Amino acid sequence: MLTFAAAVFFLIITPGPGVMTTAGFGAAYGFKASLRYLVGLFIGTNLVMLAVMTGLAAVILSVPWLRNVLMFASVAYLLYLAGRIAFAGAKVAFMEAKSPPGVLGGITLQAINPKAYAVNTSLITGFDYAPDAFLFEMISKALIMNIIWIPIHLAWLWAGVSLHKLNLSDRTQRTINILMALSMLGVVALALWSASRGAG
Template sequence: MLEHHTVLTFAVAVFFLLITPGPGVLTTAGVGAAFGRKAGLQYVSGLCIGNALVGLAVVTGLAAIIFALPLVRNVLLVVSALYLSYLAFRIATAGSKISFIEADSRPGFFSGVTLQAINPKAYAVNTTLFSGFAILPDALLTETVIKFGILNAIWIPIHLLWLAAGIYVERMELAPRIQFRVNLLMACSLMVVVILAIYSLL
């Protein structure tokens, strides 16, 4: 029997887990600000597919097997932490122009897929959502399909809003000091993700 209150709780958890700044939404805003709507939509499409692949890895236990191997887990953690720290550094040193993320070439679909593959927040969020919130305890497959549906119904609009925010903020021509503060805030947010990812795996 479908647990309606659990469905609502699950949806609320999805919203709050996704609305907080992470590599996906920050880079989405950056691509929108730097390259516009078309490039942003391609990038978000890649993120969406990448997130679905991470979700499948979590559901099938593949992620658990990979992270159970200390060497593989540590290598992925180091690569992820270094990449996200690099993004934070680029943002923090962008000066008085909002960049969210500076890019030398236009990120596309495969850039989005790749980012999600090494995004620690993606694994943490999917693990939390798919391992908890028993919507249909006796029908795991149906429950998984429902969760994927709810997840994407919230995930996609949130990322499109961040994309729109990046495009809009770029057009606002804010004062240099405000843009500098926004960059620092975004960089600090990314570093918090890095620190939490490292802490969770220690």
């Protein structure tokens, strides 16, 4: 169980769309406005976890055309969120972004987030510490994952908010937002590369 907890920590803390957007929106909009988005991410990640535990995710992702549709939707939505972050601190922006996506935005991201499915699948199926007590194992895994998920994402939000509170110049704020958005695009590129390797 301790090995499982360590794996959860390292897989969740690594930059992915969830933590990058959490930090990005925290830097761009502050804590209160971004907290609703974080609540949505929490709900979404638990829905993905449930889908993996019940086998629904495996059934859906086994259909090639549906998997491709989800990947396209994921990339498109991540690009949209990267744009929201990149231009949030700019006075002249490609799109006006007065507030981050709310609860629904967080749920939507996790529903189509390739990292969410990959992490949950590897954690749920890769650590068999109670093979004779399936229900206990699933419930304990869900509790451990949530106990670790919450402080990690709050820490990323705090990191973003700390940048926000520094009252940086518009130019510096815009640079930070663009760097965060570019990091997210890197995650998108990795997801596409991983998907292409899986298909090949």
